[in-house]
Amino acid sequence: EVQLVESGGDLVQPGGSLRLSCTASGFTFSNYWMSWFRQAPGKGLEWVANIKPDGSEQHYVDSVKGRFTISRDNAKNSLHLQLNSLRVEDTAIYYCARGVNHNRYWGQGILVIVSS
Amino acid sequence: DIQMTQSPSSLSASVGDRVTITCQASQDIRNHLNWYQQKPGKAPKLLIHDASNLETGVPSRFSGSGSGTDFTFTISSLQSDDFATYYCQQFDNFPRTFGPGTKVDIK
Numbered sequence: 676e677v678q679l680v681e682s683g684g685d686l687v688q689p690g691g692s693l694r695l696s697c698t699a700s701g702f703t704f705s706n707y708w709m710s711w712f713r714q715a716p717g718k719g720l721e722w723v724a725n726i727k728p729d730g731s732e733q734h735y736v737d738s739v740k741g742r743f744t745i746s747r748d749n750a751k752n753s754l755h756l757q758l759n760s761l762r763v764e765d766t767a768i769y770y771c772a773r774g775v776n777h778n779r780y781w782g783q784g785i786l787v788i789v790s791s
Numbered sequence: 792d793i794q795m796t797q798s799p800s801s802l803s804a805s806v807g808d809r810v811t812i813t814c815q816a817s818q819d820i821r822n823h824l825n826w827y828q829q830k831p832g833k834a835p836k837l838l839i840h841d842a843s844n845l846e847t848g849v850p851s852r853f854s855g856s857g858s859g860t861d862f863t864f865t866i867s868s869l870q871s872d873d874f875a876t877y878y879c880q881q882f883d884n885f886p887r888t889f890g891p892g893t894k895v896d897i898k
Contacts, residue, residue, distance in 0.1 A: 710887075712835075720827070720835060720878055722887035736886045737792075770834055776882040777825060779846065781834035 677701040677780045679771050684785035691761050691789070697754040697771030697782055705729075705749040708775035711756050713767035714784075721767075724756065725775050739765075761789045793817050793881050797890035803898040810866040812893045814857075814879035822858045823883035829892075830875045838877075839864065869895070 683695040697709070710725040724735045724745040733745050744757040754771050766789045772778040794817035804810050814824065822842040827835040837846050839855040842862055852867045866873055874897055879890040 719892045720829070720880070720889045722880075722889070725887075734885045772834075776823070777837060777840045778835075779837050781836075784834055 677773065679773065679780055679782035681769065681771055681782045681785035684769065684787050686788045686790065687761055688791050689761060689763055689789055693758045693761065693787060695756040695758065695769055695771075695785060695787070697756075699752045699754065699773070702773070704747075704752040707773050709745075709747060709754045710772045710775065710778060711745060711754075712770045712772060712778075712781075713765075713787075714770070715764070715767045718767075723769070726754070758787065761787075763789050765789050792886055793820060793884055793888050795879055795881055795888050795890040797879055797893050799893060800891065801894040801896065803896055804869050805898045806869055806871055808869045808898075810869050810873075810895060812864040812877055812879075814862040814864065814890050816860045816862075816881055816883075819859050820881045820883035823881055824855075824857070824862050825880045825882065826853075826855055826864045827878045827880060828873075828875045829878065835878065866895075 678700045680698045711723040713721050726733045726745045730747050742760045746755045768784040770784045771782045773780040796815045798813045824842045826839040828838050829835040838849050843855045854865045856863050876892045876894045878892045
């Protein structure tokens with residue numbers, strides 16, 4: 676059974692940093708693109724970033740470029756999202772998901788709150 | 792960036808009703824479109840990929856059609872479990888973009 680479990684969410688002040696993790700199981704992690712999405716409270720879905728299976732290629736939404744970094748550790752079946760220079764508008768539930776085009780499997784989501 | 796619009800933004804319907812949601816892309820995305828269902832407090836669920844392909848295990852009352860810039864999502868006979876928000880999403884280009892969602896609630 677495919678499972679994705681996010682961790683690392685917290686309350687952080689504007690300008691602060693946070694590292695989210697997503698631990699994968701039930702499939703060969705190193706064979707798949709992985710993605711991060713987010714959803715601000717009461718708002719719609721937003722794609723944030725994704726990363727190629729070998730980590731050699733990443734893509735980001737413009738609003739996080741230069742502030743967020745997606746990475747992966749295939750030996751540990753884990754995906755990460757480093758969030759720097761956080762803004763109030765980054766407050767959201769962050770989801771990891773498997774795939775680049777068809778995101779069939781999603782984690783349960785982790786809440787990041789950016790507030791002073 | 793490719794802009795996705797959806798119509799309507801919300802609708803009220805009864806069990807057994809036929810429900811149709813439209814999605815329009817700001818440029819040709821071929822058939823590179825997904826439809827997701829999301830219930831409150833839950834992660835999105837992929838229902839249809841490549842505009843018209845039903846995900847394994849998804850009931851056949853759900854269907855999708857379209858290509859290019861205009862797409863349609865249909866629930867042929869609404870069930871109580873279908874009350875949720877539905878999103879279209881394009882994967883033709885980066886950044887991946889979603890429509891604003893259509894909330895389907897009980898009449």
